[in-house]
Amino acid sequence: MDGASPDGNSPDGNSPDGNSPDGTPFDSDVWAGVRDVSPLLLGIAPFALVAGIAAVNAGLGLAEAVGMSVIVFAGASQLAAIELIGANAPLAVVIGTAVVINVRMVMYSASIAPHFADYGRKLRAGLAYVLTDQAYALSVAEFEANPERSRWRYYVGAAAALWVVWQVGTVVGVVVGAGVPDAWGLTFAVPLVFLALLVPTMKDRPTTAAGVGGGAIAVAAAGLPLNLGLLVGAVSGIVVGLLTEVFGE
Amino acid sequence: MTGGSALPFGGSLGVWLAIVLIGLATYGFRLSFIYLFGRIDEVPPRIKRPLRYVPPAVLAALVLPDLVTIRPSVAATLVDERLIAGAVAGAIAWRTENVMATIGAGMATLWLFRFVVFA
Numbered sequence: 001m002d003g004a005s006p007d008g009n010s011p012d013g014n015s016p017d018g019n020s021p022d023g024t025p026f027d028s029d030v031w032a033g034v035r036d037v038s039p040l041l042l043g044i045a046p047f048a049l050v051a052g053i054a055a056v057n058a059g060l061g062l063a064e065a066v067g068m069s070v071i072v073f074a075g076a077s078q079l080a081a082i083e084l085i086g087a088n089a090p091l092a093v094v095i096g097t098a099v100v101i102n103v104r105m106v107m108y109s110a111s112i113a114p115h116f117a118d119y120g121r122k123l124r125a126g127l128a129y130v131l132t133d134q135a136y137a138l139s140v141a142e143f144e145a146n147p148e149r150s151r152w153r154y155y156v157g158a159a160a161a162l163w164v165v166w167q168v169g170t171v172v173g174v175v176v177g178a179g180v181p182d183a184w185g186l187t188f189a190v191p192l193v194f195l196a197l198l199v200p201t202m203k204d205r206p207t208t209a210a211g212v213g214g215g216a217i218a219v220a221a222a223g224l225p226l227n228l229g230l231l232v233g234a235v236s237g238i239v240v241g242l243l244t245e246v247f248g249e
Numbered sequence: 250m251t252g253g254s255a256l257p258f259g260g261s262l263g264v265w266l267a268i269v270l271i272g273l274a275t276y277g278f279r280l281s282f283i284y285l286f287g288r289i290d291e292v293p294p295r296i297k298r299p300l301r302y303v304p305p306a307v308l309a310a311l312v313l314p315d316l317v318t319i320r321p322s323v324a325a326t327l328v329d330e331r332l333i334a335g336a337v338a339g340a341i342a343w344r345t346e347n348v349m350a351t352i353g354a355g356m357a358t359l360w361l362f363r364f365v366v367f368a
Contacts, residue, residue, distance in 0.1 A: 071272035105278035113286035191315035198308035215309030237306025
């Protein structure tokens, strides 16, 4: 939430190109971001609960679960890391897998960077911390549709709401997860969340091939030592997607 | 830390090390172009093309091993409560693109087969 005031960055924090905020930290631009992100929060809340539940089942404590949600703040990589930690995977495999999952953030960073170019370094460093799939997609669409908005305020409104729901959801998940019998198989919600995220990403032939290839190879490689199956499957899927793009026509 | 001793790579300390290193790498990805803009304005095509395939490849590699376990016979592989629940949830995800509905359908199907059909 600290990003909601310009602090040391006021010369840069207020965009010089006519994005004029009205001077109060919680102005209409911040609220517009909060309002627009609210429908997405309904999807994020169960995802955050599942992250907390999975953390407990993998043997993590509340501090570790919340620490991960605050420090990493990227759901898919957190769930993958938790699953691997629970399976006693080596440290390098846990980190390598999570890093491959999050490398997509480079795309979002590049795409949103021109919109933040006028802001000071400190503000940009803060904005980068809360960059997520949802905050990115929502903000870039709004910046195109509504150029007179204060971009950073709108973005912070959306991103901070996501951050708060993510942290609260993690805590509730840890508490709930500790009280539910194992037979209910609550950790099965983890692949279900990924499934809900996967389906919309397979939108053409090469991306579908990447998904089918990555999934099939991950199943075949499930017995690999060091829990390398996920990493091998993911990298193979990327190669299958590229090959389909090159040779598919 | 609860369960710390049961964990690999030196228990809780190793977990924290993983959390911090993943967090640093992820922050680096997020900050990359937001920080560098002006010096490098575009993702080089050589990096951009494979990045397009990261989400479907990674997500499928996360999902399928949790739904499918290869068993000696085709029937034993297919008649699995997790695979059936995953298929139902996949259909719901495709129709609704809604996380909550997907989780609800998948868990309900899992419980139906675990506690009623296969019980």
